[in-house]
Amino acid sequence: MFWMAISSAGKMALLKTPARITSENYVAMLESSRVATIFSETHPEGWTFMQDNAPAHAARNTKSFAREGWHVMDWPAYSPDLIPVENVWSIMSRRVYAGNRQYESLSEVEAEIMKVLASVTNAEVRSSLTGWNARLHRCVDKEGANVKNF
Numbered sequence: 001m002f003w004m005a006i007s008s009a010g011k012m013a014l015l016k017t018p019a020r021i022t023s024e025n026y027v028a029m030l031e032s033s034r035v036a037t038i039f040s041e042t043h044p045e046g047w048t049f050m051q052d053n054a055p056a057h058a059a060r061n062t063k064s065f066a067r068e069g070w071h072v073m074d075w076p077a078y079s080p081d082l083i084p085v086e087n088v089w090s091i092m093s094r095r096v097y098a099g100n101r102q103y104e105s106l107s108e109v110e111a112e113i114m115k116v117l118a119s120v121t122n123a124e125v126r127s128s129l130t131g132w133n134a135r136l137h138r139c140v141d142k143e144g145a146n147v148k149n150f
Contacts, residue, residue, distance in 0.1 A: 002113060005035050006085050008129060009042040010122025016110070023059035036070060048073050052083055076139055087128035092116050 001019060005012040013033040018025055030036075039047045049066065050073045051057040057075075066072045076082070095116045096109070103109040 006125050010125045021056045023056045023061040026056040027065045084129045084132050
């Protein structure tokens with residue numbers, strides 16, 4: 001499994017994760033990725049950290065870590081369509097498995113993921129954010145309900 005951070009500046013971080021992510025190893029991953037430092041350097045005007053309601057993200061330990069100088073977006077319960085990084089994962093998945101490619105080993109897939117990540121441009125990442133604001137407003141209008149047809 002992998003975890004990725006993106007912003008309007010482009011790709012920020014990609015980390016290999018344990019198969020089971022706990023709050024403790026998620027916080028350790030955030031610290032080791034230096035995501036807050038990188039976001040602060042690339043977005044000196046300020047930034048908002050977005051994560052869904054996965055158990056490791058919603059845990060007290062994670063929330064207390066994120067409170068230290070982070071602006072974390074409150075996440076509506078049923079809004080996976082608000083996750084812009086899913087668009088980047090989709091781009092990567094199509095490239096990793098192009099032509100119905102099959103892999104012999106996990107290390108072979110991981111190597112291909114890293115290669116494909118290098119091929120994803122910052123312009124593609126920025127375009128994955130296109131329409132996000134409209135989806136957010138639509139979700140608010142629907143009081144957090146799932147937003148389709150975007």
